[in-house]
Amino acid sequence: MFLGLAKMRGYILYSDVANALGRLGWNRYTSVMMKLAQNILLNLPPELSHNAAINGLNAMGQLPGPVRPLEGKKVAFLGRELANPIGLAAGLDKDAQAVLGLAKVGFGFVEVGTVTPKPQPGNPKPRLFRLKEHSALINRMGFNNQGVDAMAGRLERVRQSGRISGTLIGVNLGKNKDTPLESATDDYLIGMTRLYALADYFTLNLSSPNTPGLRQLQHGGALAELLGRVKEAQQRLANGRSVVPVLLKVAPDLDDEDIDSIATALAASEIEGLIATNTTLERHAVQGHVHADEAGGLSGAPLTQKSADVVRKFRAKLPANMPIVGVGGISTPDNAVAMLAAGANVLQIYSSFIYKGPNLVQKLVNGTANPK
Numbered sequence: 001m002f003l004g005l006a007k008m009r010g011y012i013l014y015s016d017v018a019n020a021l022g023r024l025g026w027n028r029y030t031s032v033m034m035k036l037a038q039n040i041l042l043n044l045p046p047e048l049s050h051n052a053a054i055n056g057l058n059a060m061g062q063l064p065g066p067v068r069p070l071e072g073k074k075v076a077f078l079g080r081e082l083a084n085p086i087g088l089a090a091g092l093d094k095d096a097q098a099v100l101g102l103a104k105v106g107f108g109f110v111e112v113g114t115v116t117p118k119p120q121p122g123n124p125k126p127r128l129f130r131l132k133e134h135s136a137l138i139n140r141m142g143f144n145n146q147g148v149d150a151m152a153g154r155l156e157r158v159r160q161s162g163r164i165s166g167t168l169i170g171v172n173l174g175k176n177k178d179t180p181l182e183s184a185t186d187d188y189l190i191g192m193t194r195l196y197a198l199a200d201y202f203t204l205n206l207s208s209p210n211t212p213g214l215r216q217l218q219h220g221g222a223l224a225e226l227l228g229r230v231k232e233a234q235q236r237l238a239n240g241r242s243v244v245p246v247l248l249k250v251a252p253d254l255d256d257e258d259i260d261s262i263a264t265a266l267a268a269s270e271i272e273g274l275i276a277t278n279t280t281l282e283r284h285a286v287q288g289h290v291h292a293d294e295a296g297g298l299s300g301a302p303l304t305q306k307s308a309d310v311v312r313k314f315r316a317k318l319p320a321n322m323p324i325v326g327v328g329g330i331s332t333p334d335n336a337v338a339m340l341a342a343g344a345n346v347l348q349i350y351s352s353f354i355y356k357g358p359n360l361v362q363k364l365v366n367g368t369a370n371p372k
Contacts, residue, residue, distance in 0.1 A: 038357035046128040046137075054098050061100025067163045070106030072365035077323055077346050078201055078245040078272060082108040083166050084365045085340070089327050089348035090114055090172035090203065090249075094145045096154040103167040105358040106365065111348065112151065113172030114205050117190040119147035120176055123210060129291040131300070135331060136286060137351050139279070140210045140296030143174045148194045155198040168200040172249070174208065181213045185226045189233050192246075196237045199244055204230065207251040207278040209297045215251055218262060227269035245272035252277035252306050252328060256313065263317035275325040275348070276314055277307045300351035304329030308342040315343025331356065333367020340368065 037056065041049040061067070072084030087109040088102055096112040103110060122144025129138045145151075151171070158164060175187035192202055204226070206217040217226060230246055238244070248271055250262060266274060279297025286292045286302060307328025314324060326344025330336050331352035339347055347368075352360055 042130075042132075042355070046130050047125065050092075050128065054093060057093070057098035057101030057105075059101070060104055061098060061102075063104075065104070066165070067100050067103045067167070068165045069103070069108045069167050070362060070365045072108075073369040075108075075346060077109070077168070080168060080200070082168065082346065084108040085346040085368055086336070086361055086364045087111060087168075087170075087325070087346060087348040088353065089350040090170075090205070091139075091141075091350055092353070096151045096158070096169075096171075099155070099158050099169060100161070100163060103164055106361045107167060108346070108365075109168035109170060109200070111170035111172055111203060112155075113145070113203070114143050114174040114208065115145050115148050115151045115171065115191060115195075116143055116174050116176045117148050117179075117187050117194075118176050119150070120144065120178075127296070129294050129296075131286055131289050131291055131298075132355075134286050134289065134301055135351065135355050136298055136300030136302050137354065138291055138294045138296045138298050140294070142177065142210045143208065148191050152194050152198060155195065159198060169198075170201045170203055170247075171195050171199040172203040172205050174205045175211065175214065177211055181216065184214075184217060185229050188226070188230060192230070192233055192244075193237060196244055201245040201247060201272070203247045203249050203275055205249050205278070207249050209251070209279060209281055218250060218254075219258065220261065223262065223265045224269070227265060227271055231269055231271065247271065247273040247275050247325065249275040249278055250310075252280045252303060252310050253282065254310060259310070259313050260317060263314060266322065267319055273323040273325065274314055274318065275327060276310045276344075277303070277328050279303075280306060282306075299328070300355075301329050301331060304331075304335055308339050311339060311344050312342040330364070331360070333364060333371070336364050336368050337371045 041053055069083040075082050075085045085108055088107050090111040090113045093112045123140050123142035127140045173188050173191040175184040179187050188204055208214055234246055279299045280303055283292050311324055311326045323345040324343055325346050325348055326339035327348035330339055330347055330349050336347055
């Protein structure tokens with residue numbers, strides 16, 4: 001996996017190896033080489049490793065060969081049929097730089113972003129921390145991205161290539177840090193408008209803990225107003241064509257009253273789906289770790305039960321035909337099956353993909369197709 005194109009601060013990532021594998025027969029060598037690259041990446045500083053991985057996935061996408069999802073348990077999602085229920089959560093490919101490579105890994109759907117209207121650098125470094133003993137990450141990235149126009153250009157090239165076959169591409173939308181909270185909806189509408197013809201669905205990210213005040217938009221009148229304006233824009237942008245579905249991504253740090261309120265707003269607005277959950281601010285599961293007190297959102301194995309519980313509660317409150325994307329702490333086939341049993345229709349992974357690499361996708365596809 002993740003064999004990059006260039007020197008990065010003295011680390012050489014060998015795209016020549018990737019090209020050789022393509023000539024010799026990629027499938028025969030994929031598993032071994034991905035595991036080797038994964039071990040190398042996990043010994044680099046976290047953000048350097050992340051950037052190298054994106055470069056490597058981009059290189060992988062340029063190799064000859066099919067760009068299609070792995071065949072597994074077929075599932076209906078947002079009016080489409082997915083070849084398997086395993087997706088990539090937003091946060092890895094923030095700028096849609098590696099869509100083809102990620103599709104080659106075999107995901108049923110890939111979510112890029114979070115993207116904001118204007119480019120922004122995100123929060124000061126260091127801002128990404130590994131908690132290896134807990135198979136977890138803490139990040140306070142702060143929606144670092146190159147802006148909506150840069151993403152649009154890349155997605156246009158992906159679509160024009162005609163190489164994507166069966167893999168849905170979702171776009172996770174956020175607001176710029178310097179946009180006042182009362183104007184946040186405008187930022188989400190800018191993203192929708194610019195990318196409407198390029199996305200298979202949109203996600204409204206109101207739950208990142210790393211943009212000041214953002215989680216306030218998950219509640220009460222602020223949420224109802226935002227969802228109402230988004231639905232109006234969605235219909236206007238469709239202009240007689242197929243409507244691009246919109247999902248809401250929520251935090252795991254919600255009490256029962258919050259869940260009731262959000263579920264009511266979702267049903268009233270007729271938003272097409274829910275993603276549960278984002279990262280948590282809780283730290284009890286990682287207390288004592290050297291990075292436990294770092295500011296930011298915790299993801300990975302500590303969220304396995306917490307996220308499943310949130311999904312279960314939302315499933316009981318939402319209309320039966322509203323899909324839920326379950327995400328948080330899914331690192332084994334058993335985790336995946338349990339999240340589906342909690343009420344999720346499809347799944348996303350992120351932290352476990354960082355720690356276990358692309359081979360995990362095949363395991364999860366097989367595990368959900370043939371549960372024990």
